[in-house]
Amino acid sequence: MRLFQNIPLPKKRFLIPFVLSGFLFVGVSFKEDFFEVAKQIEIFTTLFKAVNSNYVDETNPGDLMDKAIKSMLADLDPYTNFFNEQDVVKFKINNTGEYTGIGALITRKEDKVIIKEPYKNFPADKAGLKAGDEIIQIGDVELKDFKDDASQLLKGAKGTKITIKYLRQGKPFTTQIILDEVEIKAVPFFGKIDSKTGYIVLSQFNNKAALETKEALEQLKRDGAEKIVLDLRGNPGGLLNEAVNICNLFVPKNEVIVTTKSKIEKHNNSYKTTRDPIDTEIPLAIIVDGKSASASEIVSGALQDLDRAVIIGSRSFGKGLVQRPVDLTYGTQVKITISRYYTPSGRCIQALDYSHKDKDGKAIRTAADKYNAFKTKNGRTVYDGGGIMPDIEIAETKLSPITESLVKNDGIFNFVTDYYYKNPNLGTSIPTITEEDFRNFKAFLKKQNFNFDSDTELALKKTLDAAKKDKIDNSITAEYSQLLAAIQKSEETQLNENQKEIKNLILDEIIKRYQYKEGLYQYYIKNNLEVKKATAILSNSGEYQKILTK
Numbered sequence: 001m002r003l004f005q006n007i008p009l010p011k012k013r014f015l016i017p018f019v020l021s022g023f024l025f026v027g028v029s030f031k032e033d034f035f036e037v038a039k040q041i042e043i044f045t046t047l048f049k050a051v052n053s054n055y056v057d058e059t060n061p062g063d064l065m066d067k068a069i070k071s072m073l074a075d076l077d078p079y080t081n082f083f084n085e086q087d088v089v090k091f092k093i094n095n096t097g098e099y100t101g102i103g104a105l106i107t108r109k110e111d112k113v114i115i116k117e118p119y120k121n122f123p124a125d126k127a128g129l130k131a132g133d134e135i136i137q138i139g140d141v142e143l144k145d146f147k148d149d150a151s152q153l154l155k156g157a158k159g160t161k162i163t164i165k166y167l168r169q170g171k172p173f174t175t176q177i178i179l180d181e182v183e184i185k186a187v188p189f190f191g192k193i194d195s196k197t198g199y200i201v202l203s204q205f206n207n208k209a210a211l212e213t214k215e216a217l218e219q220l221k222r223d224g225a226e227k228i229v230l231d232l233r234g235n236p237g238g239l240l241n242e243a244v245n246i247c248n249l250f251v252p253k254n255e256v257i258v259t260t261k262s263k264i265e266k267h268n269n270s271y272k273t274t275r276d277p278i279d280t281e282i283p284l285a286i287i288v289d290g291k292s293a294s295a296s297e298i299v300s301g302a303l304q305d306l307d308r309a310v311i312i313g314s315r316s317f318g319k320g321l322v323q324r325p326v327d328l329t330y331g332t333q334v335k336i337t338i339s340r341y342y343t344p345s346g347r348c349i350q351a352l353d354y355s356h357k358d359k360d361g362k363a364i365r366t367a368a369d370k371y372n373a374f375k376t377k378n379g380r381t382v383y384d385g386g387g388i389m390p391d392i393e394i395a396e397t398k399l400s401p402i403t404e405s406l407v408k409n410d411g412i413f414n415f416v417t418d419y420y421y422k423n424p425n426l427g428t429s430i431p432t433i434t435e436e437d438f439r440n441f442k443a444f445l446k447k448q449n450f451n452f453d454s455d456t457e458l459a460l461k462k463t464l465d466a467a468k469k470d471k472i473d474n475s476i477t478a479e480y481s482q483l484l485a486a487i488q489k490s491e492e493t494q495l496n497e498n499q500k501e502i503k504n505l506i507l508d509e510i511i512k513r514y515q516y517k518e519g520l521y522q523y524y525i526k527n528n529l530e531v532k533k534a535t536a537i538l539s540n541s542g543e544y545q546k547i548l549t550k
Contacts, residue, residue, distance in 0.1 A: 076337070077354040077363070079323050083333040086152055102154050103182040104129065109410070113143050113150045115166075116413070119182075120516040127177045130168065131513055132417030137165035155179070169421055186242075189521040190216035193535050198225030201521055202246070205238025205295040210245035217249060217278055227283045227538040229531060230299075231524075233313065237294025240271065240322070240341075247302050248273035250284055250309070255344075257302045260322050262339035267324075283544055284309040285534035288388060289397055293317035301343035301388045307378040307548045311390040312534050314398040318351025318387035345374040347384035379550035391547050392537065396501065397530055402494040403501055405452045412502070415444045416509040426514050430523060433503040433510075441506065442495060457487050 048068075052059050062084075069082040103122020107114050113135040118124040136143055138153040139162055146153075154162065160179040165172065186209035189201045198220030202213055217228065237243075244257045251257075251273055259270045286300050286309045297316050303309035322339045340348050352363035371385035383389060399407070406412050423431075451457075464480055467473040473480075495502065511520045524531050537544055 073334075077321065079319075079321055079335070080337045081335045083325075083335065085331045086149065088331060088333050101151075101179060101182050102127075102129075102177050103180070106135075106151055106154075108150060111144065117512065117517075120518065122182055123177045123180050127164070127175045129164070129166065129175065129177075130420070132168070132414070132420070133173075134167040135164060136167055136172075137163075139163060169418075185212060187212035187216050188517055190220060191522070191525060192220070192223060192225065193229065193525050193531065195224060197227045197229065197535050197538060198223070199229045199231065199521075199525055199531065201231045202296075203235055205235070205242040205246075207239060207242065209238065209242040210249070213246050214249055214278060221279070221282075225282075227535075228285070229534045229538070230284065230286045230309075231531070232292045232296040232300060233287055233289040233530070234291045235293070235296040236291065237296055237319065240295060240298070243295040243298040243302075244271045244273060245275070246299055248275050249278045250280060250282070250303065251306055252277055252280060255306065257344065258298045259342045259344075260339040261342060261348075264338065267322075267339045280308075283538045283541070285538050286311050287530045287534055288313045288316045288390060290314055290317055290387075290399070292388075293319040297349055297388050298341065298343070301347065301349060304382060304388065304391065305344040305347070305374075305376050307376050307380065310392065310534075310537055310544060310547050311388060312392045312537070313390050313394055313530050315389050315393070316349070316387035318349055318385075320348045320350030345376055345382060347372075347374050347382065349384055349387050351386040378548060380548075392533065394530060394533060399501060400494070400498045401454070402452065402491065403498055403505065405454065406502065407505065409451060409453060411445055411450050412505050412509055414448065415441050416506060416513060418444060419510060420513045426510075428515055428519070431507070431510060433507050437506070438499055438503060441502070442492065452491055454487070454491070457484075460484060460487065 048061075048065070051064070052061055066082070066084055073080045073082055102124040103119045104115055104124035105117040105119075107116050115124065115129050115131055115133040115135065117131055118129050135150070138150065141153055143150055154177070156162070156179050158180055162177045162179065163174065164177055165174050167173070184204070184206065186202060186204050186206050187200060188203050189199075191199055193199045198217070200213060200216045200220070202209065213230075220228065240258070247255075247257045253273050253276060255273045256270050257273060259268075261268055284303065286303060288296065288300050288311060292300065292313075293316065297319065300309070300311050300316065304311050320340050320342075321337045322341050323335045324338050325333045325335045327333055340350055342348050350366075352365055354363045356364045358364055366385040368385070371383040373381050373383055376382055460480070460483055464473060464476075467476055467480075508520060508523075511523050515522070537547070
């Protein structure tokens with residue numbers, strides 16, 4: 001979760017000899033810690049100077065320090081991060097949801113800069129860029145030799161013209177992008193599922209999230225909605241106060257939504273609703289999945305604890321850690337994990353324990369048999385320890401490992417890029433993904449030598465690498481090939497076993513290519529399994545009330 005409340009640099013501290021023994025102990029402890037910190041800083045400073053002065057090649061002090069700081073913080077948890085001056089600009093963009101740029105989701109993979117999703121009617125879309133395009137040059141900068149964040153080359157004043165060279169299906173093209181103000185909506189879509197049921201997609205918690213959700217809710221009510229489905233799938237979180245304000249739309253003033261607990265007293269806080277609600281009675285279903293995190297879990301967890309909504313889908317991500325940015329010198333920042341958050345029933349839903357790591361240095365996940373039971377407002381039993389468990393769990397929504405690998409390594413994305421250019425005239429029609437399409441998908445993966453990166457396959461490759469170092473790889477070639485063939489056969493079996501969920505994801509990606517995200521949400525309204533289940537529960541008032549009572 002990102003909590004954007006800037007903290008000034010700490011002022012010089014003085015040791016105060018309190019009379020009470022407890023305070024005196026704290027003072028002595030602080031003095032000892034201060035000496036140890038000062039000692040380590042001095043060691044690091046002398047080392048840093050020695051390396052920069054004596055290393056055989058030229059060094060870049062800024063790069064060295066940036067990597068040193070980020071590596072140090074990475075040992076704590078993934079959320080405690082250092083932001084250099086360029087990072088701070090991006091950090092601000094995520095907070096406000098506004099920036100001047102091209103309006104597209106871009107990723108860098110294997111030194112390639114790929115357009116993942118152009119947003120409708122924004123500069124990248126107007127310039128004709130499509131998902132799957134590989135940007136090879138921005139202005140005069142060829143990206144093959146550019147190791148920094150290429151997205152910084154796509155920012156500038158409104159109206160700035162930037163020439164882009166890119167590859168599409170291996171062929172070179174050139175276009176010109178005119179930068180414009182880009183507003184990333186927290187609520188990218190809302191509409192009616194049926195005459196009585198409204199549907200709101202909340203994709204992030206920027207500083208307009210509560211306002212946009214409120215406006216969507218009020219409009220849907222004016223249009224006759226008497227029940228609401230709130231979709232938080234894939235929402236990674238954001239601002240804590242926005243999560244509280246969104247809960248406030250559905251619960252009364254002065255209701256505790258979330259509590260933060262820290263070793264530092266000033267970070268121990270309870271966050272309550274402060275406004276008059278919009279509607280405390282309207283039936284509400286919330287959809288979550290394994291990518292619903294942080295502020296998404298505050299909303300779903302709080303409204304579950306308060307028996308205000310039925311939660312549907314699969315267990316959420318499990319991020320119960322709170323961060324706060326601290327301003328440093330020269331326009332830099334550090335974002336520090338300062339506390340854990342707890343839902344109204346007292347649950348901390350943090351799944352990974354970063355203070356305890358396994359032999360590989362990975363944080364340990366809380367085992368299910370160690371979850372603690374808590375009670376909702378109506379006395380229902382809920383549990384901590386690993387994200388928000390839905391009231392109605394839909395097994396089909398939890399992706400299999402093989403499908404996760406396809407998503408992570410762009411197997412589906414790349415196949416749909418190929419499909420898009422083979423079927424240019426699909427328009428707004430929704431295709432059926434047939435058996436033949438699925439065979440073509442598997443053939444595409446094979447042709448592309450798609451790497452699933454399974455633990456077994458990676459371990460086998462490490463074994464071969466070790467054998468090469470020991471110069472015994474020739475003697476195990478036959479056995480290696482047999483094992484690799486067996487793994488690949490197993491992967492194909494898993495593809496076939498999980499054909500239905502893979503087909504669904506292929507279809508989702510196809511719809512986005514032709515109709516943007518708006519078209520995908522329109523499709524969800526009538527066809528998505530979770531939306532159908534949410535609508536059915538809301539339509540059965542007896543079943544809805546039964547779930548929310550003890």
